[in-house]
Amino acid sequence: MREHMIRIRDARTNNLDHLDLTIGRHQLVVFAGISGSGKSSLVFDTIAAEAGAELNETFPPFARNRLPKWTRPEVGSIDGLSPVIVIDQRRLGGNARSTVGTVTDTWTYLRLLFSRLSTPFVGESNCFSFNDRSGMCPRCDGLGEVLSPAVDRVLDLDRSLSEGAIRLPGFGEGGYWYAQYADIGTFDAEAPLREWTQRERDALLYGGQHAAALGTRPPSDYEGVLERFERIYLRTSDEPSERKRRTIEEFTHAATCPECEGERLHEAARIATVRGLTIGQMSRLEIPELRDVLRGIDAPGVGSAVQALRERLQAMITVGLGYLHLARATTTLSGGESQRIKAVKHLGSSLIEMLYVVDEPTVGLHPSDVADMAELLQQLRDRGNTVLVVEHDPALMAMADEIVEIGPGAGEQGGRLVFQGSFEQLREADTPTGHALAAQRPTVQTPRVPRDWVRVESARRNNLQDVTERIPTGVMTVLTGVAGSGKSSLATELVDQHPAIVVDQRPVAANRRSTPITYTGIATAIRKLFARETGAPEGLFSANSTGGCPECDGLGVLYTDLAFMDGQETVCPACHGTRFTAEALSHTLDGLTISDIEHLSITEALERLQDRSIRSKLQHLDRVGLGYLRLGQSLNTLSGGEAQRVKIAKELRDADAPSIYVLDEPTTGLHLRDITTLLSVLDELIDHGHTVVVIEHNLDVIRRADWVIDLGPGPGRHGGTVLFTGPVSGLPETATGRALREADS
Known part of the structure; x- marks a missing residue:
């Protein structure tokens, strides 16, 4: 019946080659294929994207603007979709206030428990929240840590002010703050700081009374270097830029808050107990220990909260995260741990007829734990949901209802349906995955002798x-x-x-302009090749220079802010997405425009571009299995595994000692x-x-x-x-x- 199937027709997203596919609903379906074959383009960028976009359209514009944005896929039609929930490997990250407890809502239940039963009684649950003014430690603002300048890193005592003795950005000669110290007549700008008196160095760093004690008085509005650094970098409420964040990381050190000793809460919340334990002590128990403590609580009025908390904790144990504790910062979690944390939220859900899309759920799992993860996915399916999984692990494939393989190759050589059937059928199939399953596994080698x-x-x-x-x-x-x-x-x-x-x-990179061309450093070589062949200036062949389309600033797309409605990204009508001006595109090298070069895969570029300097820098990316990446592909689109292999390739290229x-x-x-x-x-x-x-x-x-x-x-x-x-x-x-x-x- 139509309602029991998901039908995809003429899918063309990324490298998908007009793909047609029909899969059953209420099944656990694993999508396989080599890296770059088109699995993610089909599952995430086509099926999940269409489901997410169609659901978003049911909400009013105000709500849509606050929902996740979905780019509509290039596809003829898709039928049989449900509301989608994506469980990916993106690290939870978050900020310094995000913990396992806050992100799983277990902290909310624990706060409620303490607000009802604590001795002495403290008050409502917000009094146990380190993210609320009524609950956070006043010294560290609920962070559990205090940042202070790393004094030993700020000054280079072997240099003078004019030679850059103040290592902070903007404080060197010609920097914005340099004149505030070198030109006020108080300090010798040419003498190394090691030759200054201790009193002078203290005045430079701390200002205040230290500066007032000098014989030569600095201006009345004088600030010491550390005073100014703390005001600019540590006492602002705005979100720091990447550059500012790096400066803070380099020139500060974090120490446990001396007032709350890392517990983040104000004193009343820190000392209140339930069953002899403070909320801080409970948050540092491993998940099974905390679950056992809760078994002894049966007070009226908190039964539902305790039950919900225990169910959430049990779900974390089920997905192999029992070793965590609720106080663990989410910034310390791996991609696999982050993914399983996200899965926990859905274990207790009573929703049915949902579409779950999961990206490599076995990442970070020991082989002995894969069966438990498979059981979790089967539970989601058995509740009346459809579960689509991108996965390489044969153990999980073996537990799927159906396997779909996309391939046979990567990039332009992929994007086609090469297999659909059971795991046993796949083992006999003439496909890359079938061949790999049938191949003999590597045997234990004779160990190399340590140096x-x-x-x-x-x-x-x-x-x-x-x-x-x-x-x-x-x-x-x-x-x-x-x-x-x-x-x-x-x-x-x-x-x-x-x-x-x-x-x-x-x-590897945070902005969309970083590509394999820029990362490997072959951009200059490519521009020189074009300039030598055509006689045009090198800058004409850079999208970030004179060759960039002025309409889209060399990005290839235009972004339109629609205020309270969804922002819209469209292909630039002037350059049609090529990123270059018509003049730049009028020149060719071996029949290829500069835009054509950017659309070559790394493997294709190795075949078409014979320049030795270009080939030497690309071959390592091909060696680590990334030959399917396009030269102009933005590196911020890579998965974690792909990003790691790009770095391995760089080390192969640059490693010396x-x-x-x-x-x-x-x-x-x-x-x-x-x-x-x-x-x-x-x-x-x-x-x-x-x-x-x-x-x-x-x-x-x-x-x-x-x-x-x-x-x-x-x-x-x-x-x-x-x-x-x-x-x-x-x-x-x-x-x-x-x-x-x-x-x-």
């Missing part, structure tokens, strides 16, 4: 139990263990105690076929004398490790110890050892 060793001493970060561990250099070490066992904490300790390069999944590289789950977003490519790239780093330390759950990567450090045995307080260290062949019956043996059986 030397580095030691991590007495690590106590988070749940680490005073760990001291040797890590070999010149080989690949994999940190393993269940989620929350202490892998990331040990890696962070390594980075803190030894010089290391962290290759994480944070965005032997270094320690720390990678956090580099297989994120990788198709089974591409994991072999990634491993060869890591081998290449090692062949150049580098050390690779990888946090990873993928069994193929673990099999290829030279050295394994397995942490556990459980998450949170049940983990934090080293269960095994040595060659992978010696892994005992830990969760990781069992997963390897079960997969090989």
Whole structure:
């Protein structure tokens, strides 16, 4: 019947090749395919985007302007959609006030509980909110920390004022504030600060009485450097710019608030107790412990709040987050943890006939936990919902009702339906995923011999139990263990105690003008090629210079602010999205305009552009499996896994002296076929004398490790110890050892 199917016809979003697809509703459907094949273009940019846009149209303009914005997909028609809920991997992030408790609403229930039962009685629930004036600590404004200038970083005592002794932005010679110190006749601008008296240095830094004590009085409105820094950077209420944020990070240090000792609340809320525990103590209990404490509360008037709180806590345990506590800042959560936190919100929902779209839910999960995540997705389906999942993990594919593979290749070679059926049928299919499933898994290799060793001493970060561990250099070490066992904490300790390069999944670039062309530095070479071939000036072939379309400022799109209605982004009518002027597009190189060059994939560019300097900088992106990216594609559209591989490519290109590289789950977003490519790239780093330390759950990567450090045995307080260290062949019956043996059986 029509209402039991979702029908997509003539989907053309991104690289989708006029794709037609019909899938059943009330099913768990996994979408597979190699990176760049078009899975996300179909699931997120077509199905979810159309469902979100159609739902938004049912709201009045005032409400629409405050709802998430959806770009309508290029598609002939879509039938059978429901309201959509997207559970993606974007880090929750948030600000310094956002915690696991606030983002899951568990803190709201806990506040309500304390407002009714606390001894002594404090008042309404807002009195237990660190985001409300009536509840927050007056010293730190509910942040739990106070920022203070890092005095030792502000001044370079070996320089004079004229040589830039004040390291803060705007305080060097020619800077906005420079004259306020160098030209007032109080300080010697040419003498190194080390030659000044302590009284003079104090007057420069602190002003006030220190300045008044000098023989030569500064102006009456004189501010010390630190006074001015605090006023400009730390006492403003506006949202700081990226540059301002970097300055604050560089020239301040955070310390636990001396008044509330990090609990964020005012004194009355800090000392009130329920069952002998303060709200701060409860918020620092691991989730199972807090759940057990709540079992003993049966007071009238709070039954529904306690029940709702316990259900939410149990949901967090179900998705493998029992090791967290409610006071944990959301800024410290990984993408996988963030995704599971979002899933918690929907476990207790009574809504049915919804469309859930989930992006790689197994990211960050140990193989032993994948079954629990699959069960969660099946629960959502069994309540009468449709669940669409983009996933590479065979264990989750095996539990799906149906698998859809998009491919066969990436970019222009993808975007087509190459398979639709069961997991057993996929194993026999002549598709990239079918071939990868049928291929023999990598076997444990003969470990490479370490060049030397580095030691991590007495690590106590988070749940680490005073760990001291040797890590070999010149080989690949994999940190393993269940989620929350202490892998990331040990890696962070390594980075803190030894010089290391962290290759994480944070965005490569924040603005839409950053592309593979600009990131790799080939823009100049391309412009020179065009200029040499055509005789035109180089600037004509830059969208950020004279060649950029003046109508859209070289962006290719125009944004129209419609006040209380949704803003509208449209293709620039002058350049038709090419970003360049007609004059720039009138010149060609080997039959290609500068816009055509930007639309080449990296793989295509390696074939078409023979310039050695261009090829040498692009080949590493192709080596890490990113050949499908277009040269002009904005880097802020990349997933976390893609961003990490861009950084790996940069290190392959730029790495010089032997270094320690720390990678956090580099297989994120990788198709089974591409994991072999990634491993060869890591081998290449090692062949150049580098050390690779990888946090990873993928069994193929673990099999290829030279050295394994397995942490556990459980998450949170049940983990934090080293269960095994040595060659992978010696892994005992830990969760990781069992997963390897079960997969090989």
